[in-house]
Amino acid sequence: MSQTTATDRPGGEPDEAPSGIFGRILLFLRQVLGELRKVHTPTRAELVQYVLVVLVFVAFMMALISVLDLGLGQLAMLVFGEGTIAN
Structure with missing residues (x-):
């Protein structure tokens, strides 16, 4: 059995949700920046x-x-x- 890592999952999402409100805010900001990098001008x-x-x-x-x-x-x-x- 293989273990799923953040790079194996679609979108590179981490396995566990970060604990606390600041961890969730940082995760949100990382995801926003990741999506902005995909934008075609x-x-x-x-x-x-x-x-x-x-x-x-x-x-x-x-x-x-x-x-x-x-x-x-x-x-x-x-x-x-x-x-x-x-x-």
Whole structure:
């Protein structure tokens, strides 16, 4: 039987939880720093591409919702009329 070590486990987590609040805080900070080391910072070209994709998507959604709003508004006017009381 082999003994599990911190390097054998996924994420390199230790076998036992640290005792005390300070040990848990230090473990948390170590894990945060480990995750920050994995972060990929986009290049300028990637960032511009991401921004353009988001802007195009937002513009498309604005147009779609505007058309639906106008269409449903017209449908409501046909169904319910102008809202005036006939005398």
